Structure formats: structure tokens, C-alpha cells
Amino acid sequence: MAEKIIILDFGSQVTQLIARRVRELQVYCEIHPYNHIPEIDESVKGIILSGSPCSVREEDSPRINLAAFGDLPILGICYGAQLLAYLGGGSVEASQHREYGRAHLKSVRNSILFQDVSANSQVWMSHGDTIMELPAEYEVIGSTESVRVAAFANPSKPVFGIQFHPEVTHSTEGKQILKNFVVGVCGCSASWTSDSFVETTVADLKKKIGNDKVVLGLSGGVDSSVAAVLLHKAIGQNLYCIFVDNGLLRKGEFEEVLESYKSMGLNVKGVDSKKRFYDALAGLSDPESKRKAIGKTFIDVFDHEAHLIEGVKWLGQGTIYPDVIESVSVKGPSATIKSHHNVGGLPDFMKLKVVEPLNTLFKDEVRLVGKTLGIDQKILGRHPFPGPGLAIRILGDITAEKVDILQKVDAIFINGLKSEGLYDQVWQAGAILLPVQSVGVMGDERTYEKVVALRAVTSLDGMTADWCHLPYDFLGKISNEIINKVKGVNRVVYDISSKPPATIEWE
Incomplete structure (x- = not known):
């Protein structure tokens, strides 16, 4: 700079x-x-x-x-x-x-x-x-x-x-x-714009990477998409994108994401690793343990995929500045809020160097850079989605059954936001499956089934956030649809906590 x-x-x-x-x-x-x-x-x-x-x-x-x-x-x-x-x-x-x-x-x-x-x-x-x-x-x-x-x-x-x-x-x-x-x-020129960032970053990437090959994990979200297009602009077909189905994505997301990248000129490979992730998560309930298991499994998958690409030397990541800030504390490691699976070093056996072209940007700045790069607004406008996926929105241990329930609930919530014209007013939204059961009455029968919490926040960059004041009629409609259509759920609650003191995700 x-x-x-x-x-x-x-x-x-x-x-x-x-x-x-x-x-x-x-x-x-x-x-x-x-x-x-x-x-x-x-x-x-x-x-x-x-x-x-x-x-x-x-x-x-x-x-x-x-x-x-x-x-x-x-x-x-x-x-x-x-x-x-x-x-x-x-x-x-x-x-x-x-x-x-x-x-x-x-x-x-x-x-x-x-x-x-x-x-x-x-x-x-x-x-x-x-x-x-x-x-x-x-x-x-x-x-x-x-x-x-x-x-x-x-x-x-x-x-x-x-x-x-x-x-x-x-x-x-x-x-x-x-x-x-x-x-x-200080005499600063006030010339740091998305255009200047793209120009400088692409030049730096060319110089840093040269003719080396880079493997990058795509998620379909804003960060990895912008990182991929920046790298592609710098090194072209030497970028190899991998999209992993970890079994913790939103309903139908694996197929939708692969389809969305077809017109972007990116070299993308889809990898079905659901079983591998479920096996790694079996019996784990602690949030940090789940994050670390997912991070390790991601590394294992990428290590395997990287070995299939002759001469790959770099791992590209969509790390952004809030990830870095929240993983470093002025009081030392003990005060770190949470670990990020895409922040920090890699094990020696992987033998890949890391390139993170967005690790100095806040989320809204990433979107501006994406707009400068000409990325489709459907991708740039997508809500953030956590790297560990639904694993940190299912409190407690992870099973395929729980994932299926939460995917269905989440789809009803997100599709409802879109159909009611509320999606773009929300910075991030999702559903959380709670580790409790609730007594209910459905028809003439007593039920004892699962509780889900809906979460929607407004924010600029995720560092601070306020709960979104969604219309009561909308919340009532979504709650009714979830309980009627998703077997195993009989109660829906809405999270009205702000960050701080709460975080956006529950784990």
C-alpha cells in the first residue's frame, strides 16, 4: 500500500x-x-x-x-x-x-x-x-x-x-x-478505492504467485467468489477452484452454486465429502471442537485434491478482515472470541503456501470490489454464511437427520424473506436447531418435538449487529409454515439479541 x-x-x-x-x-x-x-x-x-x-x-x-x-x-x-x-x-x-x-x-x-x-x-x-x-x-x-x-x-x-x-x-x-x-x-491522499484495490491487488498477486498454480475452496458466498475472481484475473487458468459438499450446506446449495459459476469462466470442481465430514463430527457437541474438526477435514480434503493437481503450490482463501480481527486479541489467545477455520497457518504436511487477497477488507468493501470486478449481484447480495455451515447452527452433536430438519426450516425462512421482499433489508439470516424439546399439541395429540430459533440481523460488516425488526405478520406466517411442513418441529422462537453482547451465530 x-x-x-x-x-x-x-x-x-x-x-x-x-x-x-x-x-x-x-x-x-x-x-x-x-x-x-x-x-x-x-x-x-x-x-x-x-x-x-x-x-x-x-x-x-x-x-x-x-x-x-x-x-x-x-x-x-x-x-x-x-x-x-x-x-x-x-x-x-x-x-x-x-x-x-x-x-x-x-x-x-x-x-x-x-x-x-x-x-x-x-x-x-x-x-x-x-x-x-x-x-x-x-x-x-x-x-x-x-x-x-x-x-x-x-x-x-x-x-x-x-x-x-x-x-x-x-x-x-x-x-x-x-x-x-x-x-x-497526516496528508493522506484519500485515494484508496475499490478500483485502486483491484489494480494494486492483481499486480501484487501476479508478482507473488507468478506461474504457480493455486487451489481455492469456493462456497458460493461473497468472500470466496470475489477472492476467486481476483485470483483468476491475476493468474487465469492456473487457479483451480474446489467446491466441497460438506453435508452442512443449505438445502440444494451444492447444485445451485456449481451452476452459478458456469458463466464466470472459473475452473471449478465439485467434491462430495458429506460422509467424511459427518464421520469427523460424530459425537462432538462442543462448538470449538466442531469448528476444529471441520477445519481439519477441510484441510484433509484440500490436501487430497491438491495432490491431484500437478505442481500446485498455493491455497487461496476468502479470509476477510473481521475474521482476522476476531482471531487476534490484545489480551492473548485466551481472550479470543472464537477460532476461524480459514485463519492462520496450515500443517507442515500440506506443503501449500496461503494467499488471502481479501484479508484487509471488511464485508461491505468486499462487495464493492466484487461490483468493480463485474460479479453478478445475485452472488454479491447473498447473506454471509458461516464456514462451518449448519454445524454451528445445530447446537449439540451433528446427525444427518438434524441437518435435514434444519435445511428444511432454513429454506422456508430464507425463501420467505425473498418472496416478501425482505431479504435485502437483512444483513444475515438463518435458523438454529436447539438441543431441547417442547411440549405441543398437533391435532388432538400431544407432541414432544424440537425447537428452532430464527435469527436475522442488520449490520454493516458483522463486527457489530442489531436484531432485525421483521414484521410480526411475516414471522407468524413463517412459524406456521415451518411447524406445518417440517416434521419434528413444534415450536419456533425469534432471537432478539444484538452483538455485542451476543454473537451473530449461536456457536
């Missing part, structure tokens, strides 16, 4: 929102844990320090060496601002009460950080500590009614701190403040 902003993550739940806002400004950025700072080369134009649940007053709170960044521009947000003040010798103390919610900037001094920001601009506060005294080299450039040091700057260096969160939508001009930093202060 020609230029980028580095965001150091101190553990805030909304660090990824900083990246999203910077990307929306057409400036490339990367998130890195504070304790794994990347090499600071000429491409790095500025540093943003994120918020954190920690207090700088704690001995074991996250710290960094500011000298490592030289004269680069720095913007500290919330904890990041407190850290700048604390490391410089300022005073940070516990607030009398937690300052959380909307506030308005007052007494704003003339500063490039607040250029084109209106007076009395609304900002969002969320902190338990307050900066009481600044180091001598800093001056206050913004206050609110209750926070004297809401923003500060070093008059002789491009270093800024803001106590509020510009990345959240509640800070109504937060995006402008971030633009003032990354474009005005």
Missing part, C-alpha cells in the same frame, strides 16, 4: 469502528494490538490510539513507547488521549461519576482538528477517568460543560488527544474530525 494509518488497539469494543470510519474516507488503515506494533516504514502516515476498558492508573494497563513513532502524527482517543497525557507526566484521576453519553463541545480553540466542525458539536463520552492536568507541552483545544480537557494538542508537534469517541455515530461530526486528522494532519 502506498500510504496507511496504523490503529493501535488497547482493547476497546469499538476499535473496529475507527477503522471503518477511516476506510470510509478512502484512506487505508490497519488495526494492530498495542503489544504487536508493526514495522513503521515510509508508508505509515499517522498513528491512532484506541480506547480501552482499562485505566492508565493501573500498573498493568496497556503502555507503549511513543518514541517508536518519531515525528509521526498521533491521535489519542479516550484511553489513548489519557495515555498521551499520563506518559507525558500529566494527571489522570478517577471521575466522581462515570461520564457516559452525549455532550457538546464548548470553548473550542482554532485547530486543524476542528476545521469545518460546527460550534456546540455533539460528541459521545464514555470514560471513567478524567485528565485533570496536561503535560506542559500540551494545551486544551476543546471542552464540554463537564469535561475541561475534552481535546488537547501539542502546538509544536502533530499530536492530539480527544476524550470523546469520534468513531461512533452519536458524535455527529466525528467523521469530519477523523478526516481532519488523516487527511489534513
